[in-house]
Amino acid sequence: MVKPDGVQRGLTGEIIQRFEKRGYKMVGCKMVWPSKELLEKHYADLSGQPFFAGLIAFMATGPVVAMVWEGKEIIKMGRMMLGATNPQESAPGTLRGDYSIDVTRNIIHGSDGVDIAKKEIGLWFKPEEMFDYKSCLKEMVYE
Numbered sequence: 001m002v003k004p005d006g007v008q009r010g011l012t013g014e015i016i017q018r019f020e021k022r023g024y025k026m027v028g029c030k031m032v033w034p035s036k037e038l039l040e041k042h043y044a045d046l047s048g049q050p051f052f053a054g055l056i057a058f059m060a061t062g063p064v065v066a067m068v069w070e071g072k073e074i075i076k077m078g079r080m081m082l083g084a085t086n087p088q089e090s091a092p093g094t095l096r097g098d099y100s101i102d103v104t105r106n107i108i109h110g111s112d113g114v115d116i117a118k119k120e121i122g123l124w125f126k127p128e129e130m131f132d133y134k135s136c137l138k139e140m141v142y143e
């Protein structure tokens with residue numbers, strides 16, 4: 001998900017391109033201005049953290065771009081492409097390491113496990129907003 005700061009800064013295209021160019025397949029994409037209720041469900045595991053209220057408040061300041069990507073080890077590789085949570089520790093070459101400085105404005109969210117991804121997809125997407133299509137990537141990207 002491109003966070004509100006990523007959308008405002010015009011980084012949506014760059015973020016999508018990084019995943020497209022690597023060879024991942026987009027199967028869902030939409031702009032959403034999330035309610036606090038949705039965000040509280042999305043970040044429920046962090047509700048006890050001191051930064052929770054500030055995180056929810058910031059995430060509700062504007063629209064985000066929610067996406068679902070498919071590909072080999074996409075969760076693990078996607079997390080590597082994002083970089084560390086705190087941009088001060090994100091390596092150059094990662095999205096956060098190239099485009100962000102402070103932790104609450106780290107431009108992008110990525111699911112960090114298969115079960116979490118399923119939960120998050122269920123929160124953000126209706127089944128008819130996801131697309132099962134044949135892409136040419138299968139022959140050209142994978143052995």
Ligand code: UDP
Binds near residue numbers: 085103104108
């Ligand atoms: N966050 C924050 N302060 C912190 C830690 C995290 O504002 O001290 C924010 C940050 O934007 C992060 C989000 O909370 O992306 C979710 O935290 P998580 O630990 O799940 O990191 P992520 O999975 O996004 O790397």
Ligand code: MG
Binds near residue numbers: 110112
């Ligand atoms: Mg997380």
